[in-house]
Amino acid sequence: MPNSGKQIGTHNVKIGLADMLKGGVIMDVATVNHAKIAEEAGAVSVMALEKIPADVRASGGVARTAPIENIETIMKSVSIPVMAKVRIGHYMEARVIEQYEKLGIDFIDESEVLTPVDIKYHINKLDYKVPFVCGARNLGEALRRMDEGAAMIRTKGEPGTGDVKHAVEHIRIIREQIAELVGMYEMGEFYRNEKRLDFHDELLTKAREYQVPYELVLYVAKNKELPVPNFAAGGIATPQDAALMMYLGADGIFVGSGIFKAENPDILAKKIVEATTNFDRYDLIRDAACDFGEPMSGTTDISEEKSMQIRSK
Amino acid sequence: MKNIGILAIQGDFKEHAAIVRRCGANTLEIKTTYDLDSINGLIIPGGESTTIGKLLEKSGVGEKIVELYGEGLPIYGTCAGAIMLAKKIIGHNQYKLKLMDISVKRNAYGRQAESFEKEIYINVLGNDPYRCIFIRAPVVESASKDVEVLARENSNIIMARQDNLLITTFHPELTDDLRIHEYFLDNI
Numbered sequence: 171m172p173n174s175g176k177q178i179g180t181h182n183v184k185i186g187l188a189d190m191l192k193g194g195v196i197m198d199v200a201t202v203n204h205a206k207i208a209e210e211a212g213a214v215s216v217m218a219l220e221k222i223p224a225d226v227r228a229s230g231g232v233a234r235t236a237p238i239e240n241i242e243t244i245m246k247s248v249s250i251p252v253m254a255k256v257r258i259g260h261y262m263e264a265r266v267i268e269q270y271e272k273l274g275i276d277f278i279d280e281s282e283v284l285t286p287v288d289i290k291y292h293i294n295k296l297d298y299k300v301p302f303v304c305g306a307r308n309l310g311e312a313l314r315r316m317d318e319g320a321a322m323i324r325t326k327g328e329p330g331t332g333d334v335k336h337a338v339e340h341i342r343i344i345r346e347q348i349a350e351l352v353g354m355y356e357m358g359e360f361y362r363n364e365k366r367l368d369f370h371d372e373l374l375t376k377a378r379e380y381q382v383p384y385e386l387v388l389y390v391a392k393n394k395e396l397p398v399p400n401f402a403a404g405g406i407a408t409p410q411d412a413a414l415m416m417y418l419g420a421d422g423i424f425v426g427s428g429i430f431k432a433e434n435p436d437i438l439a440k441k442i443v444e445a446t447t448n449f450d451r452y453d454l455i456r457d458a459a460c461d462f463g464e465p466m467s468g469t470t471d472i473s474e475e476k477s478m479q480i481r482s483k
Numbered sequence: 484m485k486n487i488g489i490l491a492i493q494g495d496f497k498e499h500a501a502i503v504r505r506c507g508a509n510t511l512e513i514k515t516t517y518d519l520d521s522i523n524g525l526i527i528p529g530g531e532s533t534t535i536g537k538l539l540e541k542s543g544v545g546e547k548i549v550e551l552y553g554e555g556l557p558i559y560g561t562c563a564g565a566i567m568l569a570k571k572i573i574g575h576n577q578y579k580l581k582l583m584d585i586s587v588k589r590n591a592y593g594r595q596a597e598s599f600e601k602e603i604y605i606n607v608l609g610n611d612p613y614r615c616i617f618i619r620a621p622v623v624e625s626a627s628k629d630v631e632v633l634a635r636e637n638s639n640i641i642m643a644r645q646d647n648l649l650i651t652t653f654h655p656e657l658t659d660d661l662r663i664h665e666y667f668l669d670n671i
Contacts (some may be wrong), residue, residue, distance in 0.1 A: 183598040186618040186657050186663050190563070193493040212538060213532040214493060249575060249589060250531055251619065268596070276595035276619070299596050447492050447538055448593045451514055 179299030184321040186398045187251065187277065187479070191215055191322075191422055193413065196401070197441050198222050198426020202247045204435075211439035215251040215277065217426065218244045223330030224282050224427035224466070227476065233284040234265040240446055241275065251276035253303070258306070258482050259288020262385040266408045268300045280315075282331045282481040292482070295319030305403065307340045307479055309347035309390070310380040316398055317382045323396060325420070327404015327477040330427045334467025336479060337404045341418045344400070348390055349375060355391035404479070407432070407466045409445030409458040416449035433463035485668060488513040488522035492538045494530020494563060496574075498656040502512055506664050516547040524557045524667070527564030529618065529654050532589065536578035545580055552582055557647040557671040558630035559664075566621050573624060583648045584627035585640075591622035603635040605642060606664045607670075615641065615653035622652065647671055 177183075194214030200222050208216045220236040221229065233448045235256045245252045254275050256263035260264035267275045280293055282305050295302040305313035305326035312323045325344065327337030354372040361367045372393055377384040384432070389397050399412035399422065402415035407428035415423060423446050432438045441458045489496045489504045491512035500510040503526070513519060526549065527535070539545035552558060560568040567579055570587040592598070598619055598663045602612040615636070623640035626632065633650075634642035642663075649671050664665040 176601045178597060178599045180600055182600050182616050182657065183595075183618060184618055186654060187595055188600065188616055189498065189657065190531065192497075192530075193491070194534055209533060212534045214534050250533060251595060274594045274596035295494055301595065323531040403514060404498065443534070444538070444541075448514060 181321075184301035185398055188303070188322040191251070192399055193402075193422055193447060195423045195425060195439075195446050196253065197439065198424070200240075200430075202243055204430060205244045205248050207429075207436050207439055208252055209248045211436065212443040213250060213439070214422070215253055216244065216248060217279060217424070218252055218254040219283075219426070222426045222430050223478075224332070224431050225330075226283060226480075227323075227330040231399050233257075234479060235260070235267065235284065235287060238266065244310060245275070253277040253279055255279040255281040255284055256293075257284040258286035259291050259293060259294070261293055262263060264298065266292055268298055275300060277301050277303060279330060280320075280325060281305060282478045286481050292318050301403070305482065306344070308343045309351075310382075311483060312344060312396060312400070313380050313382040313386050313390070316387060316396070319399065322399050322401060324401040324403040324424055327402070327406070328472055329404045329478050331405045331470070331472060332407040332428055332431065332466040333470050334405045334407065334414070335470075337402050337406060337415060338418065340404075341402055341415065341420060342401075345419060348396075351387060351391040352394050355388070390398075406442075407468060407469075409438075409441045409455065409462070413445040413449035413455055413458075414444045417447055422446070431466035433465075438465065440460040484511055485523045486511055487668070488519060488525045490525065490527045490529075490539075490544075492542075492544075493534045493657055494528040496528045498525075499526050499561075500529050501608050502656050502661060502664050503668075506661055506668055507613070508668055513544065514542070516543050519544070519551060522556070524559070524671070525551075526667075527558065527560040527567050528656065529562040529564065532563040532566040532572075533577055534584055535567060539567070539580070540578040545578065549580055549582065552580075552647065554569075555647060557649075557667070558582070558671065559649040559667045560656055561651050561656065562618065562620060562657045565623075565652055568650055569623075570649055578598070583643075583645050584630055585623045585643065585650070586625045586626050589621050590619045591624075591639075592617065592620055595619055602635065603634060603636055603641070607633055607666060611616065613655075613660060613662065614658055615651075616657045617641075617653045620652045623650075644671065
């Protein structure tokens with residue numbers, strides 16, 4: 171039967187969109203003006219929020235998903251995919267923007283930048299047609315979010331600070347923990363071949379520690395990477411910050427406050443896009459790394475109660 | 484052995500490179516005009532066409548690709564790559580290479596919720612259907628008589644060739660099926 175059986179919302183098409191965004195920059199935007207600056211700079215997608223993370227941090231109070239009418243005007247103003255953040259565990263914020271007027275958001279971020287509504291349960295993301303991205307500080311968090319259906323992971327960093335330290339810490343932790351699984355797998359194979367003992371008990375125990383299926387742990391151990399793209403986020407403020415995160419193995423970059431709290435957002439946004447593409451060509455990143463004026467000043471002292479990264483586990 | 488350049492500005496170029504290597508060719512990531520010097524074919528991957536276009540223009544790589552195409556370089560574009568190769572993008576004034584006599588409409592099926600996969604029979608690939616993955620895919624709205632249509636989904640053109648150009652609006656690089664990359668390497 172030719173041309174029958176169109177399947178939507180499958181695992182392949184969800185991760186497919188995440189794959190298409192690789193090597194690119196996703197920019198947080200709160201207004202149509204921000205969104206146009208982002209598209210003009212070469213962003214691969216924009217993330218619609220009520221306020222950019224630095225302003226969420228400054229204003230305090232409950233941070234919710236952006237007003238539907240704002241998301242809609244942003245969706246109409248650009249041709250690139252549009253994402254929006256929802257609160258952790260808030261099924262209804264997610265359902266509304268998935269369905270809204272059949273326009274449908276392209277990607278949903280179940281995000282610790284907003285105030286979580288469910289301190290125990292994340293959204294069952296397998297149940298949605300639209301792909302989800304979630305934050306993670308370590309491999310266990312990343313695997314749990316994938317097990318719940320996330321099609322993309324982003325390291326959390328510390329959002330809205332302009333300080334890339336925590337983003338570096340989180341991608342390093344994930345790398346180390348992947349290396350641990352790879353080592354366990356290769357030792358298991360060594361024992362299988364040399365001593366004819368067939369066991370991967372260390373990986374089984376790791377799966378229990380991470381509270382995820384063994385198959386997910388085994389995939390990472392065999393392939394040396396996550397089964398979905400892993401972007402970097404949280405505190406990226408300069409072209410060099412973006413290039414550093416790519417160099418450490420990120421598949422792409424999320425940046426928001428770093429652009430719109432800088433002196434020249436339109437110039438800096440372009441430079442961050444160029445640095446993300448050319449991170450492995452030092453001769454080419456020189457141009458991206460100069461003449462953009464003052465970056466976001468940023469902040470380094472975040473007390474535990476103001477920390478966003480610890481809001482989900 | 485053939486050297487196939489994979490445009491590595493943005494998008495899923497690693498997936499294309501992996502599949503081309505499985506077909507038995509060498510691959511080279513293309514980011515600068517110099518990278519284009521020693522290739523026998525070029526693949527423009529899926530990704531965001533506005534992003535890829537801007538960086539193709541700024542880096543001068545776009546101009547060099549057009550020049551090399553004039554000297555006979557075979558080029559295959561998937562999705563955003565197909566958009567880059569089109570002479571006309573309906574409703575968008577964005578940078579493109581303008582090599583193939585087609586008009587394309589971006590995101591023609593709708594937003595991500597309308598992205599889909601489907602098994603489709605493609606004559607040039609033999610008797611087994613091909614699992615085509617469409618991600619916010621474009622549609623070829625019209626093609627000149629010089630364009631050979633190789634496959635359709637309903638009435639929409641999803642695979643076509645003209646001279647040394649091949650396009651698909653879907654993503655063979657997201658599957659394990661080598662047939663379309665083999666077709667490009669053998670025939671174009």
